[in-house]
């Protein structure tokens with residue numbers, strides 16, 4: 008297990024340390040949220056990458072990504088691994104064990120050239136929201152509650168889009184969709200702290216509208232724009 012410094016800041020886990028995962032980490036760190044982040048690389052190898060792309064984030068093993076947030080945070084892990092790799096992501100890493108269940112924020116998107124795992128391709132073929140398939144794999148009895156969020160803002164824009172200094176009504180809106188009220192409340196709290204104005208569109212099926220071919224994707228929207236899509 009890797010060493011971690013102590014500290015009183017809340018901690019959030021991030022699965023995936025690429026363009027999206029490190030952008031989420033930078034915004035969270037700037038907002039005073041600690042970040043435990045992992046990739047396919049061992050923590051020692053990941054540390055150099057983090058010095059450049061997410062200074063201050065703590066490199067951990069994937070199996071450790073939910074450990075600190077369970078005890079010192081909102082119990083939230085952000086999934087920022089390409090969908091084509093999701094068969095390699097073990098649901099046990101984020102399983103909802105005591106003392107509190109973990110919320111998995113599904114920040115992933117489907118890109119046309121991706122060769123998806125069969126369980127995910129089946130959902131795409133049926134035009135179901137991919138978050139529902141992800142909830143089927145990572146949720147269920149003893150699993151994490153899944154909330155779709157953070158997928159519709161590009162990593163290029165994320166830091167500029169997030170502004171915790173602004174009053175809520177003047178911030179960029181961030182959509183979320185999820186079935187579990189407590190899980191959605193935790194994710195809304197995180198989005199507020201990151202500097203967004205969160206709008207819950209509805210249960211997980213509402214996440215379909217947040218996908219790349221939908222009207223929200225990469226568009227700088229405000230609360231009133233998102234409310235038109237809320238169910």
Ligand SMILES: NC(=O)c1ccc[n+]([C@@H]2O[C@H](COP(=O)([O-])OP(=O)(O)OC[C@H]3O[C@@H](n4cnc5c(N)ncnc54)[C@H](OP(=O)(O)O)[C@@H]3O)[C@@H](O)[C@H]2O)c1
Nearest residue numbers: 023024025026027046047048087089092095115116161162
């Ligand atoms: N890029 C964006 O602007 C953006 C914004 C919102 C959402 N998204 C979505 O977020 C997801 C990731 O996109 P990205 O652009 O960040 O991809 P990326 O730059 O290719 O990064 C992918 C990351 O996932 C890690 N990874 C792959 N397999 C893994 C595994 N089995 N266990 C742990 N980590 C694993 C990779 O590890 P290594 O570093 O060790 O290779 C890498 O750090 C996609 O679904 C994308 O649609 C992207």
